[in-house]
Amino acid sequence: MLTILVLCSQGENSRKMNFNIITRVVCFPVTVVGIGITIVIVTILSLSSLAFAEDIINNAITADESFDELMIKLVEKHLKQVDDSSSVYVVLDDEPLLYLLYFQINPAVRNTLLMNYVIKRATFLLADNDSTSMFIENTNIKIRHVVAVYSSINNVKPSGLKNLFNHSWNSRANFLLWILENSIEEEQEQELPPNQKDKKIEGIMTDFWALDCLNVVLMINQNSSFAAFTYDPFTINKGSVVSIDPMEPFFTDKTKNLREYPIAVSMYQAKPISVNLSNFTSLIGARGVDVEAMRYISTSINFSVVLKSAFISLSGYSYNLPDGTVIGPIGDIISNRSEILGNPQIVNTVLDRDLEFLRPFGRSLMMIAVPTSSYMPGVLRLFRTVDHDLTMSMLGAYVVLMLCLLIIKKRNPLLETARIVIQQQCHEISNRVSERIFMMSWIIWAFILASAGQVHLMKALTDPPFYPNINTLDELVKSDLTVILDPIVYRSLNHSEQSLNRKLIEKAEQGTNFDSCLIRLSISERVACVTEKSIIRYQVFSLNRKIGKKKISTKKKAHIVKSPVSTFWKTLVVRKGFPFLDKFDKAYQNIVEFGLIFKWTHDIGKVFKPKTNYFGPLNLIHFEGIFIIFGVGISLAIGAFIGEIVVSYIKYKMI
DSSP states (O other), rough: OOHHHHTTTTTHHHHHHHHHHHHIIHHHHHHHHHHHHHHHHHHHHHHHHHHHHHHHHHHHHSSOOOOHHHHHHHHHHHHSSSTTTOOOOEOOOOOOHHHHTTOOOOOOHHHHHHHHHHHTSSSEEEOOOOOOOHHHHOOOOOOEEEHHHHHHGGGHHOOOOOOOOGGGGOOSEEEEEEOOOOOOOHHHHHHHHHTTTHHHHHHHHHHHTTTTTEEEEEEEESSSSSSEEEEESSSSSSOOOEOOOOOOSSSTTTTSSSSSSSEHHHHHHHHSSSSOOOOOGGGTTTTTHHHHHHHHHHHHHHHEEEHHHHHHSSGGGOEEESOOEEOOOTHHTTTTTSSEEEEEEGGGGGGTTTTEOOOOOEEEEEEEEEOOOBBBOHHHHHHTTTTTTHHHHHHHHHHHHHHHHHTTTTTHHHHHHHHIIOOOOOOOSSSSSHHHHHHHEEEEEHHHHHHHHHHHHHHHHHSSSSSOOOOOOHHHHHSOOOOEEOOOHHHHHHHHHOHHHHHHHHHEEEEEEEEEEEEEEHTSSEEEEEEEEEEEEEEHHHHHTTTTOOOOTOSSSEEEEOOSSSSEEEEEEEETOOOOOHHHHHHHHHHHHTTHHHHHHHHHHHHOOOOSSOOOSGGGGHHHHHHHHHHHHHHHHHHHHHHHHHHHEEEHHOO
C-alpha cells in the first residue's frame, strides 16, 4: 500500500512507468501464488480420486486366487470340446471402465479370461463396431465356436449377435456366454421378484432357440464361482432351462432323443411306392426308398413327422413365388410350409436359394423322354439292316463276274451270274482246271454271302416294325422335337460352351412341370420331356403299359434317350438354419452305408429293365414285306402272261 500511494502522487508521464512497476512488483507475486494454490488443490483432489479409485479396484480384485484358477480350468475344459482345426470367435461387451467399476467387475478377470483363450487357440477378438461388421460382411466363413463376454446379463442380445456375424452366422455353432458381473445390484434385487433373474435367463435361452441355436451355455459369475445354464427345447409341452455342473462337458448331444418333437416334412407322390410301410402308412404315395429313409431317421432320433403333401405327383408339383418365379417342391420350404423336403432334389436347384441341404449322397442323371419312332413299311424292314457300302461292293463284284463270263464266252452271262449268286450253281463248266477253280471260288463266296444275308434278313424281320428311335443327343438335335427343359438344366446348358449343348438350347423351352409335358407327348405333340432318371423311368413305363395288352405291333408312346442331358448330385433340402442338419446328415450316411438305397435302386432297376417293343416267336406278321414282294412279283408274272397271250393272239390273226 505504501508503494502504491507513492506512485500515485507522481505525474502523468511517470504513471505509465509506475503502472509497469506495479504490474511487476504486485501482480506477478499474486499470480504466482494463485497458480501455486491451484496446483495444490488439483493435486489434492487428484490424489483423493486416485485413492478412491484404487480403493474400489482393490476391493474388486479377488483376494482368493482360486477364482482365477477356476476360470482357467473352465476355459481349458471348453477348449477340449473345440476341434483342433477350429478357431474361437470371442465377442467383447464394449463397456467403459466406470461401468465395470459400478458393477464391481475386475478388468483383470476379463484379461485372465481372454488371455487363456488367446494363448491356447487361434482366436478372433470381435466387438460390435463398424470395423468388425465390415470384416464379417466380407467373409463367408461359418462360425463354429463363439465365446461372448458380457459385463451384465442385461447386455445379452441374441439378435444383435446374429447381426454382428451376418453371413458367417451359423445357428449350429457352440455358444458360450460369460456373464462377469458378480450379482445384480442390491437395490435392484430388492425391487425385482426373486425369480426375475431366472426369467431373464429363460428369455435369453428362448431367444436363442428362436434363432435355431441349440448349443448355448450361460456361465454366470456368482460369488467368486460360476453357475452354468443351458436350454432343452424337447421337454414335455415346452422347453426348459437346465442347470448343469460347470465341471461337466458344456455341449452335449441334445438331438439323441427329440421326444416326439414335431418336424414338418413335405413329401409328394413319386412311384414306385413302398409295400411294407408298417406304422408309416401316411406316406404311402411317396417313393419307397424315400419313405423308408425318412422312417429310419424319425425313429433313430425320435421325432414325429408332420406330413405336408398334396394330391399331385412330385414331378407335377410347382410353387409360384411372389415375384412370379415358378419353382418346384422346394417352394414349401421357402414359404415356411415345411422344414425338410423328403423327396431328394438335385443340388443345383437350391444353390441360388436361401436354403441348406444335406451332404449329397447320390449321383443321378437328367434323362429325356421322346416320342417313339413312326411305323416302318414291311418292304423297308427287309432292307434296314443292309449296309450300303457292302451292298455297293457286292454289286460291283457281280458286274466283274458277269464281264468275266462274257470274256470266256459263256452263254447268257447275265442269267449265269444270277444262278451263281442266288442258287450257287453253274450249268456249263469246261474241262480247263483254271475255269473250274474260278467258278468254284465264286460259288463258295456267293454261298457265304447268301448265308450272312439270310441272318440279317431274319433280324430285320423280327426287329420292332418301327424306324430307329432317337438314342443320342446328336439325333435329338437333328430331329424336329421341341425340348422342354427345367429352368435349372436350361441355365446350366445355356452357360455351356459345347456346340452340342448350344444346339440343344436353340430348340429348347423352359418348363417346370414334367407331367404336363408327358401329357403333350402322349397326344402326339412333337416335344421331348426332361426330368430325373428315377422319375422318368417309371413315368414312361406307366405310359407304355397302358397299351401293353394290345396287339404286338402296337406303337408305344414314349422312349427314353440313352444319352443323358447332364449329371448331378442329389440330396435332401432343409430350411436355412435347420438345427438338426448334422444329425440328418449322419443318419442318411448310415442309410447309404447300410446299402438300403443301392439295393432299392438295383431291385427297381430290374423291374424297369428296358424290353423290346416287339417280341414273340417268328410268325406270319414278320413276313409282311416278303408277302408284298411276292404279291408284286406274281402280279407282274400274271401281267406278262396275259401280255404274251394277247401278243400271240394278235400274231395269229395277222397270219
